[in-house]
Amino acid sequence: MIAFSAFMRSYILYIIVAVAAVILALRAYHKKENGKRNIDRIVLKVPLLGELLRKVAIARFARTLSTMVESGVPILAGLAIVSKTSGNKIIEESLIQTKEDVSSGSLLSAALNKTKRFPPLVIQMVMVGEKTGNLDAMLNKVADYYDEEVDNAVNNLTQMLEPALIIFLGIVVGTLVVAMYLPIFNLGKAIH
Numbered sequence: 001m002i003a004f005s006a007f008m009r010s011y012i013l014y015i016i017v018a019v020a021a022v023i024l025a026l027r028a029y030h031k032k033e034n035g036k037r038n039i040d041r042i043v044l045k046v047p048l049l050g051e052l053l054r055k056v057a058i059a060r061f062a063r064t065l066s067t068m069v070e071s072g073v074p075i076l077a078g079l080a081i082v083s084k085t086s087g088n089k090i091i092e093e094s095l096i097q098t099k100e101d102v103s104s105g106s107l108l109s110a111a112l113n114k115t116k117r118f119p120p121l122v123i124q125m126v127m128v129g130e131k132t133g134n135l136d137a138m139l140n141k142v143a144d145y146y147d148e149e150v151d152n153a154v155n156n157l158t159q160m161l162e163p164a165l166i167i168f169l170g171i172v173v174g175t176l177v178v179a180m181y182l183p184i185f186n187l188g189k190a191i192h
Contacts, residue, residue, distance in 0.1 A: 001176070001179040026039075033089075036089045037089045037090065037093070040088045040089040040090050040091075041089075041090055043088075044088065044090055048153075051153070052150065052153045052154070052157070053088065054091075054117075055149050055150050055153065056087070056146075056150055057087055057088050057091045058118065058119070058122060058142070059142075059143050059146035059147050059149075059150060060085060060086060060087065060143075061082055061085075061086060061091070061095065062122070062139045062140070062142040062143035062146065063139070063140070063147075064081070064082045064085055065078050065079070065139050066135075066136045066137075066139035066140045066142075066143060067136075068081065069135050069136040069139065070136040075102060075108065076099055076103055079095055079096075079098060079099035080096075080099055082095055083095035083096050083099065090117070091117060094117040094118075095115075097111075097115055098111040098112055098115055099111075101114060107127070107130055108126050108130060108135070109123050109124075109126040109127035109130055112126060121142070121145070125138045125139070125141060125142045126138060126139070126142075
């Protein structure tokens, strides 16, 4: 502990500068088109966070497109607008590809399925909406479902985070206690 404390006192300025440099480099990389795409691809692959962000993007896509279709906006114009509101470069590119496929004559459900970014539930609901002429209602149902899924996922994540924080704090406090009392016990053995 004393060595760690001495190390931190000696190098804290260098550590702060290094962390700031990494953060600034990541921000500069994220501003580039290719950098944003790579970072968003990595974020979507993070185990719990990636799935949560994908559900948020799907809910946002469905809710926005539903509102546009309900308001009478043409589907191609709606897809162009929705792609920019997705919040993720990978999902945005998938929606742009979907718009191109729809403009060449594909059904929206087939175009979404072709991207491999949307779950089967979304594709089936869009397909039902296209066949019945109630695309806006089906997209609203998809958005409601995924909004609820996001709420459940966030609740589960916070419930899992509480025990993890307690365990982490227990390990930190235990390490500090052992580091402080072990020399005292060794001193007692040296006296006998």
